[in-house]
Amino acid sequence: MSHFLLDGTPVPFAAGDTLMAAAQRAGQSIAHLCWDARLGPSGACRLCTVRVDGRLAAACTTHAQAGQVVENRTAELDARRLRLTQMLFVEGNHFCPGCEKSGDCDLQATAYALGMADMHFELLAPQRPVDASHPDLWLDHNRCILCKLCVRASHEADGKNVFAIGGYGASTRLLVNAPSGRLGDSALQASDLAARICPVGAILPKRRGFAVPLGARRYDSAAPPEAPASASGDRDDAH
Numbered sequence: 477m478s479h480f481l482l483d484g485t486p487v488p489f490a491a492g493d494t495l496m497a498a499a500q501r502a503g504q505s506i507a508h509l510c511w512d513a514r515l516g517p518s519g520a521c522r523l524c525t526v527r528v529d530g531r532l533a534a535a536c537t538t539h540a541q542a543g544q545v546v547e548n549r550t551a552e553l554d555a556r557r558l559r560l561t562q563m564l565f566v567e568g569n570h571f572c573p574g575c576e577k578s579g580d581c582d583l584q585a586t587a588y589a590l591g592m593a594d595m596h597f598e599l600l601a602p603q604r605p606v607d608a609s610h611p612d613l614w615l616d617h618n619r620c621i622l623c624k625l626c627v628r629a630s631h632e633a634d635g636k637n638v639f640a641i642g643g644y645g646a647s648t649r650l651l652v653n654a655p656s657g658r659l660g661d662s663a664l665q666a667s668d669l670a671a672r673i674c675p676v677g678a679i680l681p682k683r684r685g686f687a688v689p690l691g692a693r694r695y696d697s698a699a700p701p702e703a704p705a706s707a708s709g710d711r712d713d714a715h
């Protein structure tokens with residue numbers, strides 16, 4: 477089997493593998509927020525940016541080739557990841573102390589893993605509506621990081637196309653495919669992968685908030701999201 481080098485460690489890959497897929501399968505960690513092994517790649521979050529033979533590339537969309545020299549955990553790349561994470565925090569309203577996803581959130585765990593101690597940028601403080609029209613789910617656009625995981629899950633796994641991304645630039649938003657644009661008028665069900673895959677606190681089940689005690693939440697004890705799924709405890713939706 478062919479190999480590439482990830483921070484000096486040989487990683488085997490199969491034809492068609494991306495760097496991310498091969499690394500995850502080999503138990504190597506590359507930071508990510510928008511990648512999931514069950515879905516096609518997106519390239520939205522850019523957390524997985526590595527240097528491939530000296531050039532920046534997203535590990536989730538770059539196909540592995542024999543002999544590639546891939547740099548991942550360097551000070552330069554982790555500094556880029558920290559800035560990207562800070563941008564995601566200031567773009568939305570991520571008040572973790574009042575969020576039901578705290579301790580179970582990939583964005584928050586990534587920030588901890590990168591040693592993020594402040595926002596660095598000015599808070600944009602958006603005032604987007606919260607959609608509580610669904611009987612079992614609610615959607616807070618102010619926490620959405622536009623990772624498109626729900627979009628891809630609804631299309632590729634659920635076959636419903638409930639979600640899409642619309643707008644452009646700073647006004648880009650998650651859209652709900654219903655005549656009213658409301659979650660309660662869509663075909664989304666709580667059992668759908670699209671309803672369970674959100675890595676942050678944007679799509680959440682109703683009547684289940686704060687059910688897990690502090691100390692027992694996923695990231696109170698499990699590895700951060702850049703770690704391989706096998707090391708991430710008993711999570712429902714392994715990334």
Ligand code: SF4
Nearest residue numbers: 620621623624626674
């Ligand atoms: S709602 Fe969640 S899964 Fe969907 S795009 Fe926003 S952050 Fe990603």
